Amino acid sequence: MKKSILKRLIDILIITFSCMLYAVGISLFLDPNSLAPGGVTGIAIIINHMTGFSTGTMIILINIPIMLAAIYKFGIKLFISTIAALAFSSVAINLLAPIGALTTDPLLASVTGAVLIGLAIGLIFRVGATTGGADIIVKLLRLKYRHIKTGMIFMFFDGFVVIASGIFFRNINIALYAGIAVLIQAVVLDLVLYGTDGARIIYVISSREDAIAERFMRELEVGVTFLSGSGAYTSTNKRIMLCAMRKQQLPLAREVVQQEDEDAFMIIASANQVFGEGFRRHDSKDL
Structure with missing residues (x-):
């Protein structure tokens, strides 16, 4: 019983720390440099620059129908940690946003932001939670389209958002830097989840x-x-x-x-x- 409580407390600390890393990567590096690194977060960043609506709030609003569909299909028990991670990271993104960019170099911003986000998502995955968004969408799509590989769905979704960012910002360089961020994020995520045994x-x-x-x-x-x-x-x-x-x-x-x-x-x-x-x-x- 004590071990179970201790493990739960450690999981909560890891989720809290990871959400802060995630928020730093978004609010201080990617978002202020107009870099949309795929997924729901990328869509939220684009909408933020279109309307001025805060990125963290948009992440929650976009995720509401996704989470409701997931809860309907899989039950709420599987998503309690995910809901907590989603809420905390979104609030942290909004709180850190006024600080602004720590660097205006798009390459430095894409690399640093991607490393922080990849590390954060990897840690969150390790305790059985997610940050919602694309992860849940893929889970839902796989119920109907089992023949489609998970990696292909992520690639299509992230690619669509990256291309959309290039079109909206009318800057091919922005799209390329966002693409670099997506790739680095994937590499860091794999390292956190699977290690470097080689x-x-x-x-x-x-x-x-x-x-x-x-x-x-x-x-x-x-x-x-x-x-x-x-x-x-x-x-x-x-x-x-x-x-x-x-x-x-x-x-x-x-x-x-x-x-x-x-x-x-x-x-x-x-x-x-x-x-x-x-x-x-x-x-x-x-x-």
């Missing part, structure tokens, strides 16, 4: 799997697991090597495979997070 997963199918495995363990000092497989065309039973390693070990691993068997079949895949011996502990915290 691990690689290697699968090797070879007639010399024992020799390759022995060299992997001796020269790279990594573990190797053999999986059982069967060729669909030949019906031949094969042993498949499975190995996780740091990305800096990859060149030597490829060299070993090439030296032992030039005809070996090798698949290399990225792994965002790897837990266990040689990597992170299972009880480790990303932040």
